[in-house]
Amino acid sequence: MKIGVVGKGGVGKTTLSALLARSLAERGRRVLAVDTDSNPNLGLSLGLSPVQTESLPTVPRSIVVGSRGDLTVAELMADYAADTPSGVAVMSALRVAEAAAGCTCGGHATVRSLLGEALDAETDDTIVDMEAGIEHLSRSGGTLAHADVLVLVMEPSLKAVITARRTIALARDLGIVAFCGVGNKVADDQRDLLSGLCADNDVPLDVVVPASRDIIEADRSGTPLEHGQASLVWTAVEALTDCLLNRSGVSVTQ
Numbered sequence: 001m002k003i004g005v006v007g008k009g010g011v012g013k014t015t016l017s018a019l020l021a022r023s024l025a026e027r028g029r030r031v032l033a034v035d036t037d038s039n040p041n042l043g044l045s046l047g048l049s050p051v052q053t054e055s056l057p058t059v060p061r062s063i064v065v066g067s068r069g070d071l072t073v074a075e076l077m078a079d080y081a082a083d084t085p086s087g088v089a090v091m092s093a094l095r096v097a098e099a100a101a102g103c104t105c106g107g108h109a110t111v112r113s114l115l116g117e118a119l120d121a122e123t124d125d126t127i128v129d130m131e132a133g134i135e136h137l138s139r140s141g142g143t144l145a146h147a148d149v150l151v152l153v154m155e156p157s158l159k160a161v162i163t164a165r166r167t168i169a170l171a172r173d174l175g176i177v178a179f180c181g182v183g184n185k186v187a188d189d190q191r192d193l194l195s196g197l198c199a200d201n202d203v204p205l206d207v208v209v210p211a212s213r214d215i216i217e218a219d220r221s222g223t224p225l226e227h228g229q230a231s232l233v234w235t236a237v238e239a240l241t242d243c244l245l246n247r248s249g250v251s252v253t254q
């Protein structure tokens with residue numbers, strides 16, 4: 001699967017990208033997680049140390065990936081993907097390491113080019129943890145144009161749900177037809193509010209991830225969420241994994 005994880009700023013895209021990547025890897029799938037944050041920290045959530053995360057190489061901007069391009073998928077992964085303790089490979093695509101070095105459009109072009117290739121020889125699932133908002137869908141060509149399915153992450157707020165609704169409209173124009181809607185940071189007494197907002201805005205709500213103190217603590221210490229913690233979160237992540245496998249038409253779960 002080629003999965004884009006999208007949503008309004010701060011809703012939990014990076015947190016859920018890491019948990020989803022781990023869940024897929026635990027099912028025996030080879031997973032590549034692509035961090036598109038200009039200030040990347042997905043590596044920490046996958047078990048890398050701060051020093052290892054800091055020293056991840058950044059993929060070159062504006063390259064064409066493929067056998068007729070600048071680098072094959074295998075070369076790109078060999079040179080720029082790092083293995084993590086969680087069994088997921090991670091790649092940093094849009095890191096900004098230099099002041100006044102120009103915009104990150106070239107990095108988006110590289111990610112788009114990567115997703116446009118057949119990745120099956122190198123990985124079963126590629127998860128792109130997207131930068132906040134919807135600009136990535138309007139950039140030239142659309143960074144996620146070749147994604148099979150989008151994970152729409154929403155907090156229980158009207159603004160987060162409206163962002164998801166706008167995302168669906170733009171993504172459909174790019175030809176993306178599969179979506180899994182995820183409510184995140186949802187307290188028990190906010191479930192009905194979120195369901196109502198999603199129904200009113202024609203946004204799917206497939207999975208609800210509870211608000212979790214354990215996630216906040218893990219984030220504070222820059223470590224991955226342990227399996228012994230937050231069992232309701234893990235149950236929801238498994239449901240999200242099933243949703244993605246179903247929606248994207250992958251029939252075999254290992």
Ligand SMILES: Nc1ncnc2c1ncn2[C@@H]1O[C@H](COP(=O)(O)OP(=O)(O)OP(=O)(O)O)[C@@H](O)[C@H]1O
Pocket residue numbers: 007008009010011012013014015016037130131132184185186209210211212213215216219220
């Ligand atoms: N289920 C949850 N319960 C409680 N806190 C959460 C949950 N999911 C994420 N958070 C917290 O919300 C904050 C934002 O999470 P995260 O960085 O994953 O969001 P994001 O959408 O990737 O943000 P950005 O738009 O900046 O990339 C973090 O402090 C994280 O710990």
Ligand SMILES: [Mg+2]
Pocket residue numbers: 013014015037129130
């Ligand atoms: Mg993020």
